Amino acid sequence: MEKQSKIYVAGHRGLVGSAIIRHLQEKGYNNIIYRTSHELDLRNQVSVIQLFEQEKPDYIFLAAAKVGGILANATYPAQFLYDNLMIQSNVIEAAKEFGTKKLVFLGSTCIYPKMAPQPLKENYLLTGELESTNEPYALAKIAGIKMCSSYNKQYGTEFISVMPTNLYGPNDNFNLETSHVLPALMRKIHKAKINKEEAVTIWGSGTPLREFLHVDDMASACVYLMENCTFEQIGEFVNIGTGKELTIRELAETICEIIGFDGELRFDSTKPDGTPRKLTDVTKLHELGWHHKIELKEGVQDTYKWYLENVNEHE
Template sequence: MDKNSKVYIAGHRGLVGSAIVRNLKSKGYEQLILRTSKELDLRNQNAVQQFFEKERPDYVFLAAAKVGGILANATYPAQFLYENLMIQSNVIEAAKQNKVKKLIFLGSTCIYPKLAPQPLKEEYLLTGELEPTNEAYAIAKIAGIKMCNAYNKQYGTEFISVMPTNLYGPYDNFDLETSHVLPALMRKIHKAKVNQDESFVVWGSGSPLREFLHVDDMADACVYLMENCNAEQIDEFVNIGTGKELSIFELAQTLCKVIGFEGKLEFDATKPDGTPRKLTDVTKLHQLGWHHKIELQRGVQDTYKWYLENVANYD
């Protein structure tokens, strides 16, 4: 990519898409093409084709998707499957027809089998059954990976797939009903501090191990791969993560320290723990020349600052 390239970021208002926009702007890219879902319905094939024919982007970051937590995935599996298949199929096909130089398709580590060995290596894809609660979303993302590979093989395109680990950072979802563990704990511990509670209870034993990647690192990895790597180097897809893990107990301790909650930390082992461990193998990513830069404490501080400025006053 050169700085005058026309770059389309699909899903630019989301957690990852907004971080990609920030990263590109910081690197001097000025011709960014952005559309809200109201301005361009990516489920509409004709609308997507007309958009690509008019704008002619050189590069595409496909970060748009229908996403949600366990409850939403379990309640609306048909919508998660249909809408994600439509979004990615329309954008990938339009990118091919309009000779986009390179496209990056963003997925999720939920593509891996529920009982896959740890850490998760790219070669474990399709070696076992998926986690039932997000099967529809995972199947759509697996289809996206296979579609990119098929287009590369048949049409000679440069479509790259990346699978991020658990992400967090500015513009995260802090809704207690649908958010993931880090933003949910941040909000709850902040409330405990404001209320001057003597203790704070975390669901589960605190023993499960998780990996967290700051969204600005995720964006930097995507831009790095777009600028420096081709589809042949990536092969099928590449994990994006830190390769580091910590327990939920350690995460809660870190959050308490950053937030300034001095009460007692308690764990309710009668509540479910979920998957014992979920860690990505980032060997391929490191071989491609990219390493994460933002360690957890700094990332949590950054995220809490954003939370205080944008969310806390509305609680």
């Protein structure tokens, strides 16, 4: 990418999109375009075509998606499937039609089978049944991977796919009904401290293992791959993660330590755990020349600082 290349970041207000813009600006890229969801509904093909006719972006980071945790996925399965299929299909097709030089499609490691061997290698895709609690979202993202690789084979495009592990950081969603586990725990534990509560109740048994990547590291990886790596080098997709894991209980204890909450943690095992373990194999990523820099404790401290400065407790 040239510093003046026109770069479209789809989903620029989200967790990943906003971090990608920060990272691009830090590196001196100054021709970045974006639209809010009110200005442009990416589910609408006509609107997407109009954007591409007007802007003709050279490079695209496709970070726009409908995302959420177990509760959100269970409540809105049709929306998770439809919205994500429409968003990615419209943008990928328009990128091909208008000659975009390169596109990075962002997915998620929930694409892997529920009982896939650990750590998760890229070639485990479609080798077993998906986790039922996020199947619609996972199916949409798998379709996006296949769409990118199919377009590359048929049309000679350069569309690459990246599958991040659990992400967190500034601009995360802290809504207790729709957020992922780390921001949900942070808000719950913070409120318990403020309200001087004796205990915090957490969904599930606390035993599932999870891996977490700070969103600034994710942005760094996306820009690095855009600048340096081709579809031929990457293959169908590449995992983005740390290769390190901890239990939900250990995560909650880490957050308690940073927030300063010394009450009891109670685990409600009547609630679903989701996938028992989800650790990425990051061998390919390391071979491509990128490693994460932000460790979990430092990242949680950074995120909590942002939370205190930016989140309205009454929202």
